[in-house]
Amino acid sequence: MYSVNYHRATSVADAAKLVKSGDAKLLSGGMTLIPAMKTRLAAPSDLVDLSRIKELQGVKVSGKTVTIGAATTHYDVANDEKLKKACPALAHMASLIGDPAVRHRGTIGGSIANNDPAADYPAALLALGATIVTNKREIGADKFFKGLFETALKDGEIITAVSFSAPAKAAYEKFRNPASRYAIVGVFVAKGKDGVSVAVTGAGDDGVFRSKEIEAALVKNFAASALDGVKVPAKNLMTDIHASAEYRANLIAVMAKRAVAAANV
């Protein structure tokens, strides 16, 4: 690791000021950034740590509306009693991220700001039609995730929370990369007042996306059997040493089916 200046921000305003210094990066868990720095693949001059900012912590549920502070850890999302009632699928998804050490450090804001094409949260937020709240504005999930490690965030813009309306039914199923155990394919299905939404992570050439084919089949009938024979095209899916595009296409259908079955339990 190269030497770096570490700043612990006390408030969002404080962080917004600190992030202007040098070639600074925001740190919110650091589950991707710190390993990249240790292998010298990333070399920010300054780190602005958001993880101790009180206003960014915790899960709030008010009626159907769920709001999660950006610096809430995966562990806290997975174990929040209110969330487990309002949207158990998201709590369960958080419990599947990484390992216990990662879940105690990694945060929802850090994950979506990084937008790893194999991360779990992007699929959930896209399927839930979530809103990403920053210190400047509110951005719809469909506008927020722009591609591989790309988001709509501007330089220095800080995510403060995400919010969404709890769906009637939802579930997440992921098929893990045998080595990294990130998603080779992760499928989040949600059935809410605006219809059925199915988002896929780990597979897209351009990051998280919604599967039209799966959604079309489920709109008519939100049942696993509705997906029998549904084919997902391999076009625009990733091929790497772990999985071909065709294999990923197959897994999208299989994981979607299993997710729908879980959502209907």
Place this chain on the structure above:
Amino acid sequence: MGIEGVGARVARKEDKRFITGAGRYVDDMVVPGMKHAAFVRSPHAHAQIKKIDVKKAQAMPGVIGVLTGKELKADGIGNLICGWMIHSKDGSPMKMGAWSPLAVDKVRYVGDAVVIVVAETKGQARDAAEAVEITYKELKAVVDATKALEKGAPQLHPEAESNLIFDWEIGDAKATDAAIKAAAHVTRMKIVNNRLVPNAMEPRAALGHYDKAEDHYTCWTTSQNPHVARLVMSAFYNIAPENKLRVIAPDVGGGFGSKIYIYPEEIVCLWASKKTGVPVKWVADRTESFLSDAHGRDHVSTVEMAFDKNNRITGLKVDTIANLGAYMSLFSSCVPTYLYATLLSGQYDIPAIHANVRTVYTNTAPVDAYRGAGRPEATYLLERTMEAAARELGVSPAELRRTNFITSFPHQTPVIMNYDAGDYAASLDAATKASDYAGFAKRKAAAAKKGLLRGIGMSCYIEACGIAPSAAVGSLGAGVGLWESAEVRVNAVGTIEVLTGSHSHGQGHETTFAQLVNERFGVPIDSVSIVHGDTDKVQMGMGTYGSRSGAVGMSAIVKALDKVEAKAKKIAAHLLEADEGDIVIENGALKVAGTDKNIPWFQMALAAYTAHNLPGGMEPGLKETAFYDPSNFTFPAGCYICEVEIDPETGTTEIVQFVAADDFGNIINPMIVEGQVHGGIAQGIGQALLEGAHYDASGQLLTASYMDYTMPRADDLPSFKVSTSNTPCPSNPLGIKGCGEAGAIGSPPAVINAITDAIGITDIAMPASPSTVWAAIRAATKH
């Protein structure tokens, strides 16, 4: 057997320091004035070095020295060598290309060391390493051994035309061809054995210290055989004569073969210490381990197995291409030859065998012995072919094997080995019983109801351990003898130190070797210390690999114990005024048999050192040395049965049952043996299902971290059912065969046989990852 004697499940003495984080590894060593090194490594698989500019790096903060291969050459440091000479079938010696510890003109794989930077801190050394400017002219690379042999392929070494190192054969080609021609049935297979990265938990490390006042070097290094390291560094690399070079291998966190070899880094650290005047420490990071530890396996073979009308094998013909990487590592040449082709008879009575092996340079990390070394490749080839043959012949795989078992011993195979003892049917029976082999059809039907494909596969392996009779290996080209030494020092109060040339890097020697002493003299194992891993303490030794520490290392200890016992009895007889022949050792005392006259062990020891009253002419003291040179290899064998369930939707394979029935000869500590089997099976399942080194066409290692290289995790593995049915080895005094590699040798074919059985296909590539299995199922159902 006492509670700490031979056969007892004694908890490992060494685990207290290991599990409390108190082990002492090379990286824990601190020498006054010590500085830190970083290596600049080639980012290219194949390139000419046009220019190295170190000026910027030298000016960086904390930098003490930036040294290149040119300076190393100028100081007379030698090239790395392969210590086992193989001759091609035309009589020509193997074509060994030059391997400079720091590349001078050319780099030949990604990770090839080019420059060493020594600085005050590790971070400063790395910063400066990045500031070294090297101008390369990139050359075309080749990573695939078959392609490297093709016309027009990039050439790695001027010494080796067409990248061919040697073209070697063993056995009787004529007789084998005749057997195939006359056969009632011939099974033909192409067998690929995937390349693996060893992944010892502790990365390689070296600390070189040149003491100017004494003109003496000390090297702390992660070695499985420190004496061999000293020998090679003295005799070939011109570091220093042996008396001026001490090599210490302290606690070493796993090796699996990868720490047998002498690598560039320890040579360069020693040289750099003299050059810079400071002790120099280097510790690999995980990426360096992936790139530069000697890899394992990487064979491509074709095989023809001929049968008569009674399903008896009449001939076996094998053609193998083995990828040795960019340079010939220390023992690389013997792995695909004498450790591989000599095992091609397996457990079977095969009258005619012929194997041809070509070894090839490619732009990849050097390949050398990795847990099993050649024997897993032989077993995989043979046991995959047996399984395919059984399916083609329409007979039970178990019965086809049984039909062909060797049943009388000694048995001379057509490929050098003379099997001394074994009972292959006993292991097969034990494994089929433990796995309820007969009940498989029912389980398969039950799985099918759940939509799962269930398969069963077996593997009857044999290996040659206890490496090895010195004269025999010498005649086959080995540059060293493979005996072992031991020294037993009885202290004046009766406690004992055993000095051994074996090296423990996870095997539990501190416990098992002490159990041997306890069995003999009744001394508690806490009063027995095992000393190893230091050339200043142990006179000479050949180290630990090839499951040799029990069969060879402990046999040397037995010989030394024999001498100690003889002298102790003489002393006791003298003190007890009895006949030497009447003295027996029981419960920690030397007794006159049939009487209550006795002298405690410690009192006898004290008498040896006070020397007040010793038999006339006897020298004081009680310390004996012995060297043991085995008269034959040992032949552990066994039968493994694997049962899998595959989810056809995702291609995920779950191992639902794994049975191992081994014959290891006599066993000192069953708990440690089971641990070895468990670890070996985990590695074998790793090879079959999870692990595989993957280079892209340009020679970049795509699996250079745990994000992409799949190591077995606990949840990938079932609970193993292991058992032994042992036939003692007749050639060594303890009857030990060895158990360190068996698991890794026997398990891959059992797993793949189970998977191909489940899907109903002939072959599948290792690692049989979910995507590979899914694609195989899809291809099978399309046709």
